[in-house]
Amino acid sequence: MADRRPGQFELIARYFAPLAKSFPGAGGLKSDNAFLSADARHDLVVKTDTIVAGVHFLPDERPDRIAAKALRVCLSDLAAGGSTPYAYQLSLALPARWTERWLGEFARGLGADQRRYGIVLCGGDTVATPGPLTVTVTAFGRVPRRKGLSRAGARAGDELWVSGTIGDAALGLLAARGRFASATLEKRYRVPQPRTKLGPLLIGIAHATADVSDGLLADAGHIAEASRLGLVVEREGVPLSPAARRVVTGDPSLWTTVLGGGDDYELVMAVPPRRRQALLTAARAAKIKVSPVGIFTTGRGVQLTVAGRKVRTERMGYVHF
Amino acid sequence: MADRRPGQFELIARYFAPLAKSFPGAGGLKSDNAFLSADARHDLVVKTDTIVAGVHFLPDERPDRIAAKALRVCLSDLAAGGSTPYAYQLSLALPARWTERWLGEFARGLGADQRRYGIVLCGGDTVATPGPLTVTVTAFGRVPRRKGLSRAGARAGDELWVSGTIGDAALGLLAARGRFASATLEKRYRVPQPRTKLGPLLIGIAHATADVSDGLLADAGHIAEASRLGLVVEREGVPLSPAARRVVTGDPSLWTTVLGGGDDYELVMAVPPRRRQALLTAARAAKIKVSPVGIFTTGRGVQLTVAGRKVRTERMGYVHF
Numbered sequence: 001m002a003d004r005r006p007g008q009f010e011l012i013a014r015y016f017a018p019l020a021k022s023f024p025g026a027g028g029l030k031s032d033n034a035f036l037s038a039d040a041r042h043d044l045v046v047k048t049d050t051i052v053a054g055v056h057f058l059p060d061e062r063p064d065r066i067a068a069k070a071l072r073v074c075l076s077d078l079a080a081g082g083s084t085p086y087a088y089q090l091s092l093a094l095p096a097r098w099t100e101r102w103l104g105e106f107a108r109g110l111g112a113d114q115r116r117y118g119i120v121l122c123g124g125d126t127v128a129t130p131g132p133l134t135v136t137v138t139a140f141g142r143v144p145r146r147k148g149l150s151r152a153g154a155r156a157g158d159e160l161w162v163s164g165t166i167g168d169a170a171l172g173l174l175a176a177r178g179r180f181a182s183a184t185l186e187k188r189y190r191v192p193q194p195r196t197k198l199g200p201l202l203i204g205i206a207h208a209t210a211d212v213s214d215g216l217l218a219d220a221g222h223i224a225e226a227s228r229l230g231l232v233v234e235r236e237g238v239p240l241s242p243a244a245r246r247v248v249t250g251d252p253s254l255w256t257t258v259l260g261g262g263d264d265y266e267l268v269m270a271v272p273p274r275r276r277q278a279l280l281t282a283a284r285a286a287k288i289k290v291s292p293v294g295i296f297t298t299g300r301g302v303q304l305t306v307a308g309r310k311v312r313t314e315r316m317g318y319v320h321f
Numbered sequence: 322m323a324d325r326r327p328g329q330f331e332l333i334a335r336y337f338a339p340l341a342k343s344f345p346g347a348g349g350l351k352s353d354n355a356f357l358s359a360d361a362r363h364d365l366v367v368k369t370d371t372i373v374a375g376v377h378f379l380p381d382e383r384p385d386r387i388a389a390k391a392l393r394v395c396l397s398d399l400a401a402g403g404s405t406p407y408a409y410q411l412s413l414a415l416p417a418r419w420t421e422r423w424l425g426e427f428a429r430g431l432g433a434d435q436r437r438y439g440i441v442l443c444g445g446d447t448v449a450t451p452g453p454l455t456v457t458v459t460a461f462g463r464v465p466r467r468k469g470l471s472r473a474g475a476r477a478g479d480e481l482w483v484s485g486t487i488g489d490a491a492l493g494l495l496a497a498r499g500r501f502a503s504a505t506l507e508k509r510y511r512v513p514q515p516r517t518k519l520g521p522l523l524i525g526i527a528h529a530t531a532d533v534s535d536g537l538l539a540d541a542g543h544i545a546e547a548s549r550l551g552l553v554v555e556r557e558g559v560p561l562s563p564a565a566r567r568v569v570t571g572d573p574s575l576w577t578t579v580l581g582g583g584d585d586y587e588l589v590m591a592v593p594p595r596r597r598q599a600l601l602t603a604a605r606a607a608k609i610k611v612s613p614v615g616i617f618t619t620g621r622g623v624q625l626t627v628a629g630r631k632v633r634t635e636r637m638g639y640v641h642f
Contacts, residue, residue, distance in 0.1 A: 047353055131453045152351070
């Protein structure tokens, strides 16, 4: 508790109020509450995520990247809901050793992502903690009334599609921990790229969606479960980046990491075959590749195949506890 | 990480999904997002608060009381905004030693307050932390369109009114720490009573409001500051409970605690004299006493008087860092 550092109100005024300037209902963060104007044409989509130093990001991570990660894991969910993000609340539990320099870089990271994603801070809380840095973001998106997408709603015969490439982040975490060197993969772990452009375009195309935060098989499996369906995923169809392809070719046991590791923040979608062309058009507009990786079936459970041959899967996703 | 304990999904299904059952847009907490239906007649009021074990509540506090405190500090702000609460998101950072028994009692505390305040869980996050238990609540209230109350808007000549009694919680914290014995005061610290009934009735009566979370002089001072006014508070007018009166009479230095201590969760209101009768009627309907304690003036700053004599104030409120 160094005296030269600003108190809570000064800290908010200096670092966070500028980020809330363009949100009228935030009152310059001088009021406790944020007022979100009534909007009859849209439902509000809300997602809360907490990230903890040493659990969800590396303890020595750059502050601007921590800010980006905290925001983006939420924006990824909003995208899966078909919504366009527009505001967020931030709760920061700061360990005693915080510095103004750290906070300035953290706020700069928030500001950069505000411009990138068209979002604005509308409130939150700042507290002291004897524990690790803990960042909670509650993000708000808008989706046309009653059009929001969720995990439920896939139908038997829908194809499972996935955006981008899978496994980079989980392999990137291994790289960050020194198991092998790959700056490309490491960056995919450290700086998620939520598919905020693609998400809203999936309305009218996808029956069900999720983001890949716990791992492809786990998250696609959650769609199957919520939709009361079975799912077959074909490993050969899973899109890998060149960097991931190299690493997995060298050590095929890493397929488990690719299919079961988390943090991809790609979208998985249940799309009826007749909407395939519409999906490809949407993906082109969003400047992201999409790939078919499986099919929803009657029954229950997730079956992985490799070149059509059924294989047993063990670790299905990130274990939170 | 004892193996017999449930994983994240099972934990959510067992303890939290029942709390979200009546919120259609939460999808039984099986989807990541919550969908809040469009509502053209109301603005949404949003507040996020984080409480940390050992900082904002005693480390050995009962789990149902921690749940209540986490919710109620937010509900208090929503009340100050003139809004009626209806839903919340919960983020729980759990230390490794959590037990199912603890979690069951925590969820029971949430359930009891859901019934008490007419609110429902609509989403959130559950993560592991190597640090202390950290609970973040983002609460949602509804206020008639464009009628929300905030700290700004008081006018010179408005009276400062306060609900209930002041200082009980700050004195209660001293009691909890063994400085003196008072079960009544201690309970006021441990279990806040947000003025959710009174808040919405203040629309059309109060020009500006705040809840007393940082201390009477600090929070009333925030109204003055946001309204660009000065404020005179008369100590003799500050309503004390019989228990607080006894303690302060025995040790007048505790006035500093009463006026500068936090956690009262009463409402402070800037009310024009012509609305005095309407305020008293509203307070009667909400079954809570209200007392005039000061007056807003032109100029700036907060002046404390004791029987009309100006006195110097030192500690003005809870210091967060």
